[in-house]
Amino acid sequence: MPFISRSVDGAIDGVFEQPQEGRAEEFLPIGDPDVIAFENAALMVSSVSARQFRLMLRRAGLVDAVKAWVAQQDGETQDAFEYSGTFVKDSPMMVAGFAAMGFGQQQVDDFFTAAAQL
Incomplete structure (x- = not known):
């Protein structure tokens, strides 16, 4: 399961394989639509x-x-x-x-x- 962190507005602002010190995190299952959308946005080349x-x-x-x-x-x-x-x-x-x-x-x-x- 990926570890995610969220910004103040609730949007995912990081997806990690390991817990990150100093970040409030939650677990989401692999394949979660929010995680997929975040990762796809990161892959978009502008x-x-x-x-x-x-x-x-x-x-x-x-x-x-x-x-x-x-x-x-x-x-x-x-x-x-x-x-x-x-x-x-x-x-x-x-x-x-x-x-x-x-x-x-x-x-x-x-x-x-x-x-x-x-």
């Missing part, structure tokens, strides 16, 4: 480095399509694509670009999760 993003574009075969899309955008978008050190999943440029590539939200999440592993 940003990746430019290197990770570009390597993932290459692996997905999207480099040329994305560069063509970027070339049709305003100067700020072009500069952001070229010079950003980090790509943030929910930034306006990312949202617009992934929509133009026909990606759904799950595909975007999967793309960022895979990129974070590179």
